[in-house]
Amino acid sequence: MDITFKNVNYTYQANSPLATVGLKNINLEFRSGTYTAIIGQTGSGKSTLLQHLNALLRPTSGEVVVGSQVVTPTTKNKELYDLRRKVGLVFQFPESQLFEETVLKDVAFAPKNFGKSEDEANQIAKEALRLVGIDESLENKMPFDLSGGQMRRVAIAGVLAMEPEVLVLDEPTAGLDPLGRQQIMDLFLSIHQKRHLTTILVTHQMDDVVNYADDVAVLEHGEVIKFGTPQEVFADLQWLNEHNLELPSTGQLVQQLIKKGFQFERLPLTEAELITAIKPQLERGPENG
Structure with missing residues (x-):
């Protein structure tokens, strides 16, 4: 499913003395089936943009x-039923939204709420639970009896049970250690590929951007200041410094290797790219090494 922002502006508390610009002239396209990362400093407008994806917020103009579905400033809530089923949001610490007495009931809640019979909802829930790696033996347990990682997977299954066409991830690995973060990010990539979803990720983890995203949108003060592939966005080191953005860890390592005499035609951003680029140089030794 394509998503397009056309000249979108959003102002918090518009027409009041406390009016604050949230988004400014956003023109942006998320192509169907792609995986897009949104990055930027705190307060850059990332969360405001996300809330427009399923009309939790509606544009002030544009x-x-x-x-x-076209969402404008005058779109009514009753017109948004289908949209909110098609766009699934995974917020930070999604496990805090668990509330039912069993895992299965919690995940089946959304499809039942959207009109599925109990049997249909349970079948959808079971499929979602298997997709996120939750075994059938856990279905009748209370969600809060599970480990933290299992609770997060159950919460993700609850979003998937809506059978969305778009999956929106707002800092979904918050609070996880590096191994847990990688496991969850690998899970999202698998879901993205198996269900052919349009996936949109907000993150401060630059490694996740280069390892998973097809495209990157950079926000600053409510505006999109750059859009492109990870290679295009991270190519200009001076521009990154000017906008207080970090390189992914591999890129930082490459900077140190350059100081030691290694040479790169283009900046490797992932471990695989670095290994490919550096192997011939290690075999013959760096130019100045």
Whole structure:
């Protein structure tokens, strides 16, 4: 499902003395089936933009087109039923939203709420639980009896049970250690590929951007200041410094290797790219090494 922002502006508390600009002239396209990362400093407008994806917020001016649904400042809540089923949001610490007495009931809640029978909802829930790696033996346990990692997977399954076409991830690995973060990010990539979803990730983890995203949008003060592939966005080191953005860890290592005499035609951003680029140089030794 394509999502397009057309000249979108959003102002908090518009027409009041406390009016604050949240988004400014956003023109942005999320192509169907792609994986896009959104990065920027705190307060850059990332969360405000996310809330426009399923019309939790509606633009002050401009329009957001989600598939065939057009959202404008005058769109009514009753017009948004299908849209909110098609766009699934995974917020920070999603496990805090668990509330039912069993795992299965919690995950089946959304499809039942959208009109599925109990049997249909349970079948959808079971499929979602298997997709996130939750075994059938855990279905009748209380969610809060699970480990933290299992609780997060159950919460993600609850979003997937809506059978969305778009999956929106707002800092979904917050609070996890590096191994847990990688496991969850690998899970999202697997879901993205198996269900052919349009996936949109907000993150401060630059490694996740280069390892998973097809495209990157950089926000600053409510505006999109750059959009492109990870290679395009991270290519200009001076520009990154000017906008207080970090290189991913591999890029930082490459900077140190350059100081030691290694040479690179283009900046490797992932471990695989670095290994490919550095192997011939290690075999013959760096130019100045």
